[in-house]
Amino acid sequence: MTLSAGTSQSLAGKVALITGGSRGIGHAIARRFRREGARVATVSRSTASGASAGVLSLAGDVSSEDDVVDVMHEVERALGRLDVLVNNAAVELEARIDETSVTQWDHVMAVNVRSVFLCTKHALPLLRRAGGGSIINVSSVDGFWAEPGLAAYNASKGAVLALTRAIAIDHGPEGVRCNSICPSYVVTDMLQQFFDSQPDPRDARARAESVHALRRLSTPDEVANLALWLASDESSFASGQSFVLDGGLTAGRSFDLSGPGMARFP
Numbered sequence: 475m476t477l478s479a480g481t482s483q484s485l486a487g488k489v490a491l492i493t494g495g496s497r498g499i500g501h502a503i504a505r506r507f508r509r510e511g512a513r514v515a516t517v518s519r520s521t522a523s524g525a526s527a528g529v530l531s532l533a534g535d536v537s538s539e540d541d542v543v544d545v546m547h548e549v550e551r552a553l554g555r556l557d558v559l560v561n562n563a564a565v566e567l568e569a570r571i572d573e574t575s576v577t578q579w580d581h582v583m584a585v586n587v588r589s590v591f592l593c594t595k596h597a598l599p600l601l602r603r604a605g606g607g608s609i610i611n612v613s614s615v616d617g618f619w620a621e622p623g624l625a626a627y628n629a630s631k632g633a634v635l636a637l638t639r640a641i642a643i644d645h646g647p648e649g650v651r652c653n654s655i656c657p658s659y660v661v662t663d664m665l666q667q668f669f670d671s672q673p674d675p676r677d678a679r680a681r682a683e684s685v686h687a688l689r690r691l692s693t694p695d696e697v698a699n700l701a702l703w704l705a706s707d708e709s710s711f712a713s714g715q716s717f718v719l720d721g722g723l724t725a726g727r728s729f730d731l732s733g734p735g736m737a738r739f740p
């Protein structure tokens with residue numbers, strides 16, 4: 475699959491809503507969709523930074539049903555329809571089960587899983603009125619395996635994969651497709667915060683790069699390329715699938731939990 479960075483306008487006439495769209499992967503997807511002709515709305519807890527030109531930036535908590543209902547009403551009022559929903563909002567918690575409080579667990583599940591449920595639930599009437607559409611859930615390779623020290627995050631991303639399949643099966647007859655993107659390590663503020671928390675941030679990044687077959691990390695724009703394909707009519711028969719974008723990480727490498735220091739990387 476080759477995706478051009480040009481101006482094919484493959485999303486011309488479509489309206490897309492992206493959660494967690496003010497930075498990182500969500501911000502890159504918003505820019506790419508806009509460049510490809512879509513009218514784009516994003517929702518984040520704060521719209522103070524990261525807004526793209528020509529994008530409807532909304533403030534809201536996507537784990538709150540009241541906020542999600544308000545967002546959907548505003549998208550329909552301002553943009554007239556909805557064709558693509560990207561459930562991207564997420565948080566990460568560096569902790570094992572025995573280090574995780576109930577409050578922390580509930581927060582991770584609310585942002586990473588309940589938001590997918592709520593946004594999908596309240597986007598479905600708009601997608602039906604548009605004659606169908608594409609839902610893209612941003613999960614993780616951690617939905618397939620358990621990465622050390624990320625118990626709640628692992629569980630939340632596995633739940634997103636299960637929700638993706640359920641949405642695809644239940645709403646495919648209505649013309650609604652649902653797929654997930656499962657990146658490995660993407661250069662975002664969230665990942666940099668993890669590196670910065672390590673005794674040697676530069677070594678932490680080098681070790682993260684080394685476990686990928688391509689010996690580098692992904693960029694948000696590379697995730698946006700895949701999201702573009704899933705949002706476009708070129709992927710019209712793709713539904714219920716989890717698309718791994720990991721630079722070869724899961725092709726044959728595994729974590730070594732016996733080494734000293736940072737447990738996440740061998």
